[in-house]
Amino acid sequence: MMRVDGIKDRIATLSQEENELGMVLADLNIRKENALAAIHTELEGIETDRKATTQSVNAEFLALYEKIRAGSNGIGAAALAGNQCKGCNLTLNTIELQRIAGLAQDEVVRCEECRCILVRDK
Structure with missing residues (x-):
């Protein structure tokens, strides 16, 4: 019986850790997507500036x-x-x-x- 209780406790602990790690992963994915969007926006601005600059170049x-x-x-x-x-x-x-x-x-x-x-x- 003690062994079963130990296993149940271990399962509960691992399930809690899985949930916590799932939340961390979700947060990291949101941060990654936000960073990618910011990079994309910055890149578009750089490309626009580059086009304007190269207009005057031979x-x-x-x-x-x-x-x-x-x-x-x-x-x-x-x-x-x-x-x-x-x-x-x-x-x-x-x-x-x-x-x-x-x-x-x-x-x-x-x-x-x-x-x-x-x-x-x-």
């Missing part, structure tokens, strides 16, 4: 950027900070930096390592 340049971005884990352009490409962290040598400095500001410069478009300071 189509040929934009096509180059998109091609690079598609082939390099989503990175199409990176800052040239000092002597370093921030896309791959390659340190450019002095000769390359001098060559870049001599180019027109609107000329496209790409990193030799990661092939990103380098965004230079004006």
